[in-house]
Structure formats: C-alpha cells, structure tokens
Amino acid sequence: MRSWPISGNRKARGHHRQLSHRLATRWGVSAEFVPYPAAGKVVADAGGEHWDIAFLAIDPAREATLRFTSPYITIQGTALVSVDSPCQSVADMDRPATTINVGQNAAYDLWLTRHLQHASLHRLPSSQEAIDAFLAGEGDMVAGIRQPLEATARQHAGVRVLADNFTEIQQAICVARADVDRFHAVNDALSEWRADGSLQALIAGHLGQAN
Secondary structure, three states: OEEEOOOOOHHHHHHHHHHHHHHHHHHOOOOEEOOOOOHHHHHHOOOOOOOOEEEEEOOHHHOOOEEEOOOOEEEEEEEEEEOOOOOOOHHHOOOOOOEEEEEOOOHHHHHHHHHOOOOEEEEEOOHHHHHHHHHOOOOOEEEEEHHHHHHHHHHOOOEEEOOOOOEEEEEEEEEEOOOHHHHHHHHHHHHHHHHHOHHHHHHHHHHOOOO
C-alpha cells in the first residue's frame, strides 16, 4: 500500500505514519511512503500508480478528483506576522496592499482564494517555502497551519502567530474518486477505531504535544 504522509511538521508525520501502518496490517500488506512536497501534487497524481491513500484536508475543490472519509481531526489555519505588524487578528489580514505567502494549492490557499477581497496571495511551491520566503523578507505575512507556524515563531525572534484562526481545516484520509472499494475499507477501519477510542488516542499522542 502506497501512502502519502504530510511533509509538514514532525508530529503530523507521526500520526499519518501510524495510521498507514495500521491500515496496511489490517489488509495484510506493507506500507510504502511516497513523500510529496505539496498537497496540490498529491491531488494531481490521484488515480495513477503513485499512491493508494493520502492524508489531506477536505476541500470542495478536490472532491471531483478524490473521495474523503469523514474527518478524523480539525486543524487551525492562521498567520505568522512580524512582531511589529499592525495585524492583530485574522480580521486584519484582508487589507489592500497586503501580500500573504501561502503554499500553492494547500487547503488554506484554496480557502483564502475563495474569501479574500483585497489582499494578494504570493504562492510558493510548498508551505515550508512560503514560511522561508516570509522569514527572508518576502510578503507581509504567511498563512498556514497553526502548529508549524508556532514552531517557527519559537525558533525565530521577531515574528508571532495570530491568536485566532481564519478557518478550521478538516483533515481526512482520501483515495482516488474511482477507488470505491478502498474508500469503504478505510471508512470501516476508521469507524471501528473511533468506536474503541484508539483513533482519538493515537491522534492525541502526536498532536496533543504540538503547542
């Protein structure tokens, strides 16, 4: 079974890897991990020979290509700004002459594309490159998932993470749209693990320490 684990923060990779191994064991196969630099490339490869399951945020723009399980975790989308930025809340993000770095085709890029009216998006090939570009002086802020942004703020003086969120992103396991049998097999496994509490325990063991 070929699985795409998120290439973001170390904690997130842990629960994706464990869930993949649990599914592989359940189906009597081995798990092979196929790294991708960005979510958009995962979507582009759906239905080919590159991966069997993937871990992505649910987004309407992806549903023509993918089938998503019910979400197993909700993650927060926010922004990293300089300490002297006038932006104090996500309500301040959408201002004229404001440039927001994003990882191209990430779930929060798709959300901001639909909702921004004044600010401009500066799309980078990956979420990490969007962060790196902001630290190098490109853009007025960088949007992303809270945990990696908070980790960046702890490591770099002069930046801070906004206290609130512009969206909550529902994370799920997905398969190619045509792969109906595998979709039902994944859903059945998640339903069992929710019922016995092991899914919640696994997620908490990795993301509960991220702050």
